[in-house]
Amino acid sequence: MDDEIHDTPFDTDIIVVGGGPAGLTAALAAAQTGWRVHFMAPEPAFEDRRTSALMVSTLSFLERLDVWPHCSSAAAPLCTMRIVDDTGRLLRAETVEFKASEIGEEAFGWNIPNAALTHRLRDLFEVHPRITRHNTSVASLSLRDDGIAVVADDGMRVKGRLVIGADGQRSRCRAAARITTREWPLDQAAIAANLEHERDHGFTSTEFHRPPGPFTLVPLPGRRSSLVWVETKDRAEAINALDDEAFAREAERVAHRILGRMRVDGPRGMFPLGGAVARSFAGNRIALVGEAAHVMPPIGAQGLNLGLRDVASLLDSIARCGREDPGSSSVLSHYDRDRRADVWVRVGGVEVLNRSLIAGLVPVQAARAMGLAALRGLGPLRRAVMREGIKPHLSLPTMMRDRDDRRRPLGGERRP
Numbered sequence: 001m002d003d004e005i006h007d008t009p010f011d012t013d014i015i016v017v018g019g020g021p022a023g024l025t026a027a028l029a030a031a032q033t034g035w036r037v038h039f040m041a042p043e044p045a046f047e048d049r050r051t052s053a054l055m056v057s058t059l060s061f062l063e064r065l066d067v068w069p070h071c072s073s074a075a076a077p078l079c080t081m082r083i084v085d086d087t088g089r090l091l092r093a094e095t096v097e098f099k100a101s102e103i104g105e106e107a108f109g110w111n112i113p114n115a116a117l118t119h120r121l122r123d124l125f126e127v128h129p130r131i132t133r134h135n136t137s138v139a140s141l142s143l144r145d146d147g148i149a150v151v152a153d154d155g156m157r158v159k160g161r162l163v164i165g166a167d168g169q170r171s172r173c174r175a176a177a178r179i180t181t182r183e184w185p186l187d188q189a190a191i192a193a194n195l196e197h198e199r200d201h202g203f204t205s206t207e208f209h210r211p212p213g214p215f216t217l218v219p220l221p222g223r224r225s226s227l228v229w230v231e232t233k234d235r236a237e238a239i240n241a242l243d244d245e246a247f248a249r250e251a252e253r254v255a256h257r258i259l260g261r262m263r264v265d266g267p268r269g270m271f272p273l274g275g276a277v278a279r280s281f282a283g284n285r286i287a288l289v290g291e292a293a294h295v296m297p298p299i300g301a302q303g304l305n306l307g308l309r310d311v312a313s314l315l316d317s318i319a320r321c322g323r324e325d326p327g328s329s330s331v332l333s334h335y336d337r338d339r340r341a342d343v344w345v346r347v348g349g350v351e352v353l354n355r356s357l358i359a360g361l362v363p364v365q366a367a368r369a370m371g372l373a374a375l376r377g378l379g380p381l382r383r384a385v386m387r388e389g390i391k392p393h394l395s396l397p398t399m400m401r402d403r404d405d406r407r408r409p410l411g412g413e414r415r416p
């Protein structure tokens with residue numbers, strides 16, 4: 001079989017494996033920058049009901065791909081971010097509020113249902129002349145001197161120069177590249193739900209910091225919000241087993257009724273949490289993006305923003321070192337070097353925040369409370385943190401710089 005693959009001429013330049021938001025964006029962005037792309041992923045078994053808070057630099061990228069203008073009406077701006085210390089501990093901080101207007105921005109980002117984003121990406125696929133789509137899973141990958149061959153579950157084979165592995169946490173591409181991960185399990189799970197509520201959210205996202213993990217309400221258009229509720233695994237299972245009515249009452253209680261009466265809008269989902277980072281982000285003609293490269297708890301809306309920065313950064317590496325061969329070792333080492341600091345800073349930051357909530361140790365609680373107090377009181381520090389959230393200074397790839405330069409409004413629901 002390997003000899004047959006070796007003899008096959010190249011079918012394409014780039015093969016993208018995985019049909020989540022990272023893989024869809026990678027395929028579209030690679031095709032729009034001129035590469036021939038084969039895209040391999042099974043049809044989704046169910047619709048992703050989660051939402052994603054996307055930072056303005058991510059939106060610049062999606063705007064550039066002509067994705068954002070066609071799905072922004074489903075999104076709501078995040079103009080204020082509020083952190084409430086609800087640990088009930090002796091050492092706790094006062095509520096901290098960040099306003100995007102303090103740094104001259106309309107919003108920190110926009111919160112959009114994942115389904116609205118992925119539908120638009122799929123629509124663009126259908127008509128893109130450089131994308132060939134295969135609705136199938138990848139069974140195996142084999143490296144050749146000049147390229148890489150991918151075999152699908154149904155036996156179909158494709159040979160290309162680079163594989164973009166966007167196949168999620170249990171990535172087969174990562175295993176084929178012989179890349180191992182550092183992993184750490186957590187005794188936490190997140191419940192995700194969409195809620196209708198009685199009061200206006202005022203385009204404010206509110207994060208209640210509680211000992212089992214954050215409880216975060218993020219605005220959606222109208223009197224609706226998405227909820228990400230982190231609890232210990234046992235407790236999350238018990239809460240998720242409640243019927244919608246009882247779940248809504250419990251959510252109102254934990255939210256201190258800031259949004260009034262709530263009603264669950266659609267199915268809920270539960271996600272066991274953990275952390276993982278690949279020891280390398282590329283090798284053997286395979287580059288990893290999204291959760292194939294890094295997994296973290298849904299705290300501070302980092303995961304997909306980081307995953308799409310992987311994609312934009314990989315395209316920078318290809319533009320710089322891979323005009324002849326997008327899977328060359330110089331492209332892969334450039335990409336690997338480029339991603340390390342950004343990924344570890346984000347994963348580390350989320351880990352510290354999460355563990356500072358769970359930890360019962362008084363010095364840790366004191367440090368956390370002092371950190372929040374400093375953010376509340378020190379203007380320059382607040383503004384630096386806010387700018388870093390919007391525009392990460394460590395690595396902002398070319399395709400994400402667009403909007404910062406042109407400062408055009410991005411659409412989506414506006415404040416009244």
Ligand SMILES: Cc1cc2nc3c(=O)[nH]c(=O)nc-3n(C[C@H](O)[C@H](O)[C@H](O)COP(=O)(O)OP(=O)(O)OC[C@H]3O[C@@H](n4cnc5c(N)ncnc54)[C@H](O)[C@@H]3O)c2cc1C
Binds near residue numbers: 021138289301303
């Ligand atoms: C509750 C919750 C809330 C979140 N909120 C936010 C947020 O507000 N902001 C944010 O930035 N991030 C957020 N995240 C993180 C974000 O959802 C993830 O980072 C993102 O969904 C990962 O996308 P992905 O494309 O990398 O992986 P996935 O969505 O897991 O996609 C992987 C794809 O690969 C496919 N696949 C797997 N194996 C194969 C194979 N062998 N062959 C072909 N295809 C294969 C799968 O079918 C799947 O389609 C949240 C996460 C959770 C759990």
